[in-house]
Amino acid sequence: MISIQGKGVSTGVAVGPLYFYRRAKSEITRAAVADTEAEWARFKAAQEKAIAELNALAEKARAEAGDEAAMLFETHAMMVEDMDYEEAIEAGIKESSLNAEAAVSDAGEMQAAAFAAMDDDYFKARAADVKDISTRLIGILSGAVAGGIDSDVPVVLASDDLAPSETVQLDKSKILGFVTSGGSGSSHTAILARTMGIPAIIGVGDKLKTEYEGREVAIDGGTGTVAVEPDEAVRAQMLAKRAELLKRQALLNELKGKPNETKDGQRIRVYCNIGSPEDVHTVLENDGGGIGLFRSEFLYLECDDYPTEDYQFEAYKKVLSDMGDKEVVIRTLDIGADKQIDYFNLPKEENPALGNRALRICLNRPEIFKTQLRALYRASAYGHLCIMFPMVTSVWEVREAKKLCEVVKKELTAEGIPYSEDVQIGIMIETPAAAVISDRLAKEVDFFSCGTNDLTQYTLACDRQNNDLGRFFNPHHPAVIRLLKMVCDNAHKNGVWVGICGELGADLELTETFLSIGIDELSVSPRSVLPLRQKIRETDVRAVREKCIADLLSDEYRL
Ligand code: PEP
Ligand code: MG
Numbered sequence: 001m002i003s004i005q006g007k008g009v010s011t012g013v014a015v016g017p018l019y020f021y022r023r024a025k026s027e028i029t030r031a032a033v034a035d036t037e038a039e040w041a042r043f044k045a046a047q048e049k050a051i052a053e054l055n056a057l058a059e060k061a062r063a064e065a066g067d068e069a070a071m072l073f074e075t076h077a078m079m080v081e082d083m084d085y086e087e088a089i090e091a092g093i094k095e096s097s098l099n100a101e102a103a104v105s106d107a108g109e110m111q112a113a114a115f116a117a118m119d120d121d122y123f124k125a126r127a128a129d130v131k132d133i134s135t136r137l138i139g140i141l142s143g144a145v146a147g148g149i150d151s152d153v154p155v156v157l158a159s160d161d162l163a164p165s166e167t168v169q170l171d172k173s174k175i176l177g178f179v180t181s182g183g184s185g186s187s188h189t190a191i192l193a194r195t196m197g198i199p200a201i202i203g204v205g206d207k208l209k210t211e212y213e214g215r216e217v218a219i220d221g222g223t224g225t226v227a228v229e230p231d232e233a234v235r236a237q238m239l240a241k242r243a244e245l246l247k248r249q250a251l252l253n254e255l256k257g258k259p260n261e262t263k264d265g266q267r268i269r270v271y272c273n274i275g276s277p278e279d280v281h282t283v284l285e286n287d288g289g290g291i292g293l294f295r296s297e298f299l300y301l302e303c304d305d306y307p308t309e310d311y312q313f314e315a316y317k318k319v320l321s322d323m324g325d326k327e328v329v330i331r332t333l334d335i336g337a338d339k340q341i342d343y344f345n346l347p348k349e350e351n352p353a354l355g356n357r358a359l360r361i362c363l364n365r366p367e368i369f370k371t372q373l374r375a376l377y378r379a380s381a382y383g384h385l386c387i388m389f390p391m392v393t394s395v396w397e398v399r400e401a402k403k404l405c406e407v408v409k410k411e412l413t414a415e416g417i418p419y420s421e422d423v424q425i426g427i428m429i430e431t432p433a434a435a436v437i438s439d440r441l442a443k444e445v446d447f448f449s450c451g452t453n454d455l456t457q458y459t460l461a462c463d464r465q466n467n468d469l470g471r472f473f474n475p476h477h478p479a480v481i482r483l484l485k486m487v488c489d490n491a492h493k494n495g496v497w498v499g500i501c502g503e504l505g506a507d508l509e510l511t512e513t514f515l516s517i518g519i520d521e522l523s524v525s526p527r528s529v530l531p532l533r534q535k536i537r538e539t540d541v542r543a544v545r546e547k548c549i550a551d552l553l554s555d556e557y558r559l
Pocket of ligand 2: 430451454
């Protein structure tokens with residue numbers, strides 16, 4: 001048995017075979033081949049596999065988002081077999097003795113350049129499609145796997161780190177747990193693991209070796225322990241812990257249907273954070289009272305091109321109608337920093353966390369923002385929608401965003417498309433600037449939701465992605481907690497409700513503090529709803545409020 005210690009970032013125990021994530025190589029190998037017929041056969045097999053993959057993606061898109069979404073993949077499937085494209089590849093292999101990867105790459109470049117030079121906008125846009133199908137073919141040829149996993153049985157997935165775009169595209173039914181050599185507890189990959197309820201361990205360094213692939217591992221996402229080929233005692237101990245966790249879950253299940261009410265009758269709303277329409281069932285399963293944060297950018301991360309208005313509309317409509325009359329807060333696009341999307345073609349930045357991201361991109365590229373807002377307002381007719389803008393620092397940003405909402409509403413009215421008049425508009429408080437001017441911002445919106453992941457990062461000047469910063473990244477820092485109190489006071493003075501949707505919302509050590517300062521809503525990963533409800537129901541706010549508030553304002557608070 002080999003024991004490895006990392007940092008547990010999503011609780012739970014998993015036992016299964018270890019599998020290393022197959023990432024597509026960004027550089028292709030060029031080589032001369034002797035047996036060109038065999039190379040051609042290798043290409044034909046890859047072509048067949050690409051078509052099968054694209055047809056499967058088209059079916060999935062049709063089921064989840066309708067015909068229009070499926071069309072992109074159907075078009076790609078046809079393009080893989082395009083005669084000119086195929087002939088160029090054949091010439092590369094058979095006449096120039098190129099390896100298939102190089103022949104596909106050259107043919108793709110050539111066709112993309114030809115499309116890009118055309119006058120017609122429709123054909124110009126096909127350049128990106130040709131590049132896309134070439135990348136897929138090269139990926140298949142070089143052994144990369146769509147979705148990163150090619151296994152018939154569920155696995156414990158290992159990787160150096162996983163980008164959010166890679167995590168969202170994983171086939172979740174195949175994953176028992178995550179182990180990464182890098183990563184950080186506040187990264188979006190860790191957040192996604194918690195949302196999916198999958199045990200995860202980060203920061204194991206170089207101790208997890210690729211030669212362990214296929215061996216049985218047992219991981220404990222609570223303690224951060226990884227055991228490769230666990231001995232009988234450790235295996236039994238892990239399985240007993242898993243049974244214990246299931247028992248605890250069964251006990252918590254008794255809290256379903258009960259109110260989030262303290263002993264002295266104070267109520268707080270407990271909502272959920274989700275990343276995709278598919279997460280809604282875990283919200284309902286865990287009795288979440290609503291959705292306090294739908295990270296809409298994950299829809300964009302799953303796509304190879306800008307998601308259309310209809311594609312987004314179907315996704316938002318599904319979440320809203322599945323949630324019935326429960327509140328659903330959908331955050332507008334929050335990309336940038338660790339959430340990078342190639343097709344946005346954003347210039348490389350020295351400090352992306354402080355750069356062109358989230359609402360800044362939306363205000364600079366209103367055509368993208370308007371597409372999302374139109375989809376959101378159209379979907380508002382199907383449920384109880386609240387729209388939330390991320391990364392706000394100034395009042396003018398909120399006013400400009402709200403103006404675009406008005407433009408969109410006017411357009412829909414003119415087009416006779418129904419939407420709800422009761423959509424609440426809110427903002428995230430995740431920059432110190434927004435917290436400090438929350439008195440002014442409160443006059444512009446219906447609600448605030450505090451993003452404590454970024455609020456901690458920006459207040460403490462501490463990169464949330466950097467696991468080495470360890471204890472310096474401290475969301476319990478008095479500066480963060482005092483800002484939360486200030487935001488809460490400013491919100492309530494102005495009749496605005498306030499929630500917390502950062503990971504801190506689920507931190508039971510602070511539940512009494514949040515109740516004492518009067519937070520109205522906590523939005524947490526679905527699995528955290530019932531433990532939080534239990535904590536709330538055990539609390540008597542009258543007994544702790546005065547001390548909690550005096551403590552957090554005192555000179556001694558968490559020095
Ligand atoms: C936050 O910053 O706290 C937040 C909820 O948003 P994200 O983690 O997606 O940046
Ligand atoms: Mg944030």
